[in-house]
Amino acid sequence: MASLNCSAVVCVICLEKPKYRCPACRVPYCSVTCFRKHKEQCNPETRPTEKKVRSAVTAKTIKPVENKVMRKRTEFLCRI
Template sequence: MQICNVCREQTPKYRCPACKIRYCTLGCYKKHKDSCLPVEKPSTLDIESTDGGPSEPWSVEDLLHKDDIIDKVPLQRLQLLGQSKELRDILCNPHLRRLLSSIDNAENKADAMRAAMREPLFVEFSDQCLKIVENETNASASGDVL
């Protein structure tokens, strides 16, 4: 699934505490640490506020900015994903959950997605997501009501 962000050859076992890249061996860590750039978390997505209490939870709208993506799915269609029993059933699979987590944690998300698309379970998950969103898109385009 994932490869070491330093040597690009082996499966990573470790994560740099400062910048969160994944690496496979002590040798790779030693090569990496000279060029390590610590990552600062964005303040808008912090789990806790500066006063130590919980902050307002972030929402999908916080992540969707008009200029971010050309092919953007409207929020109403994205919300259909959360209402799908079929999608919830697929998400019960622990292998898929680990796979999604590894994509989310990957340094290079494009490479992680390409690797995931070789997994039949991930293809089934992504096809189900597209089916839900596209069915709504097709119904809206033709004027049909669901």
């Protein structure tokens, strides 16, 4: 969000000073009204590599935890 402090950055709809960025394509906007207008024509494919990296990191971090939980459950059931 540091780039939002730049004076050259403006809302894509009304050209005012932006406070937020679209979660899908990261373009700046200033209000809910502007976001709704932008959302109608938003192109989330401008950031596909970041999504892939996030999903890969999430998948790697979840699997060991799930395996540990499943092992504990199996050990518990074997003791019964």
